[in-house]
Amino acid sequence: MSFQFIKLLYVSLNYRYDLLCLEGLARALRIFKCIEPVPEFQVSKVPPASMIKIQVKPKTSMIRPFVVCAVLRGVALDQARYNSFIDLQDKLHQNLCRRRTLVAIGTHDLDTLEGPFTYEALPPSEIKFVPLKETKEFTAEDLMEKYKADLKLKKFLHILEGSPVHPVIFDSKRRVLSWPPIINGAHSAITLDTRNIFIECTATDLTKAKIVLNTMVTMFSEYCTNKFEVEPVEVISANGLSAVYPDLTCRKMEVSLSYISSALGVTLGVSEVTGLLNRMQLPATKGDNIEGSDPTISVQVPPTRSDVLHPCDVMEDVGIGYGFNNIKQTTPKCVTQGRLLPLNEFSDSLRAEVAMAGFTEVVTWILGSFEENFDMVKRNSEKQKAVVVGNPRTSEFEVVRTSLLPGMLKTLGHNKDHPRPVKLFELSDVVILDPKKDVGARNERHLTALYCNANSGFEVIHGLVDRIMQVVGVKAVSVGDNTGYFIQPSEEPVFFPGRQANIICKGSQIGTFGIVHPEVLQNFLIPDPCSILEINIESLH
């Protein structure tokens, strides 16, 4: 059971913020092993008049509207605890805070400051302070320029770039606590001697700010004089409304026992379920329900479990506690009829036919460069039919293919030493812009086949065209007859003039084939002549 639990820790970065630091991890393990009870977090009872306050000024709504705060009283820090404290902030900044764009955390030595605090937004030239790691004063304007060379901080400058006002937190003596989300002031920096910590989280997303604050205080309040007790701060917003943070109330959830049992596939009693949930840090008791009806479990979801959104999250924890591998494996009772999608079935049959004609199948990339897909095959005018990627890392991922031909030629170019004749094919999708589809583009299933030898093998590829039409059941007819297929000379620049043709099937052009133009061969570094076909097989299906 514990092996499974430890595995959970590896995936916790995504949603279990209470397991991101050693304190949280160790606590979770001790609770799971029933060595320790689930902590009951308390907000200290401070009379409203003496509660630490922070006043939010109106202009903050222009850049970073929200702030939430809390105080940890009487902490005892050593180097290990200090490192863990900083590390958790970094981890939260990286994931939940989305690299500080959503939330930024600032932690300060409260004894170096005097409340009440203010959260304001001022022009960068008016914010002047000594930042962490510096000894002289800078304006925010100076720092925006200076930190362009700072490997760590330059990544966050874009959050404030171009804004007429920057966020800043002051104490009553106009000392700068922090210039979020970039850096804190040196004055209030935390040291190993710090006893009282002021935490502020500024944000563009209030829900996440609360989760971040709760994570910080629930993890580190174990070092306070009154263990697991957090001192509140009153946040007075610009319109005069006030709220007290942190909100450490538990959320009550009633979960039906039969729901848990039937979803997991195990029969469990109330006490078994509550026992498992308590070990998973979800304090649970027998639910208050009417005698005789479906029994329920009352769960008090603690502030450390922001991942619990629905009864299914509770059900999963029961499953993890029980051990997934301990659940009896069964088979679903439903009977259904299975089949392949007709187009896929057709594609598979056609692949087999082409392979039986002696061609080897390849699977190539769908993404490529403009150069390879259009310039190198003399199809510049086709560029506007294509789906274009907005954020490619390199030119290799610029555009989505509209034809299988370039990929085939590229493959041949990379297999120059393969004994002749080289006979390759690919049957796969290309993508074409299509205003009739909800997304604006559609896939189209194509077949391409290539023959390369000392001679061009035009007749071999022509033969394959006839063979394909034969196995698909379309008869060869004379030119102009719309009951079958015929070929007609074409003029595509990718092929040799006079050595290429369109395939007209039941009145529409469904494909082309020909001897590849020498210039194109040269572009792909192919030394021998070759012939190629490309057919839209959806029109045959």
Add this chain to the structure above:
Amino acid sequence: MPTNNFVESSFWNFDTLFQPQQHPARDSHDTFFLKVPEVTQSLPENYLEHVKTIHEVGGHESIGYGYDWKREEAEKNLLRTHTTAVSSRMLYALAQGKFSPKKYFSIDRVFRNEAVDRTHLAEFHQIEGLICDRGLTLGDLMGVLNEFFQRLGMKKLRFKPAYNPYTEPSMEIFSYFDMFNKWVEVGNSGMIRPEVLRPMGMPKDVSVIAWGLSLERPTMILYGIDNIRDLFGHKVDLKMIESNPICRLGRQV
């Protein structure tokens, strides 16, 4: 499932699957967003409202994510990052009519805008399976997975807790490989979250169990291929393709 649509909207790829709009996977460094066509032309409006609500304030016994859901984010087109986008469309279609049990599968290409190396590609294939019925259990899911992986020649499986925005519980699937003398991850699975199914109109007692795996990884393990590019892409080793024996996976005694 008809997976012949590589271009997808963020709506079907992420939002309908209860993946919040501020989720890291929606970052431009994980997903290929499109310049042409940049935005999706139409979305099912009624359903969109339900999706918006479940993200913003919850419903159907969920508290949701508590953030402002933006239509413009959902309209952004991309190259699908998983075939689960198609599964979402299929489940929605199923929920519009009278319910009857269904089993779906797909094998097709997906796209990830990640750094490319010997074992990681920007495009690869996913295999996906779903079973929709009343009263399905986690035990059923594990039973199906055992059957499924046995056909691929993997007989010893273990399941570990995992996380996906759209499944709860979620399980990673591990198989024991004698040749490596260790457990290797071979897939991912779970029960689709109610926040995905209920806004579609799926009845409350219907569960959907689902699983997925990549095509490339087990292929590399089972055929002993070190570099995926020997099999896939233009640098393919033609000799290897031509001389490979017929596939008898799962059929050997």
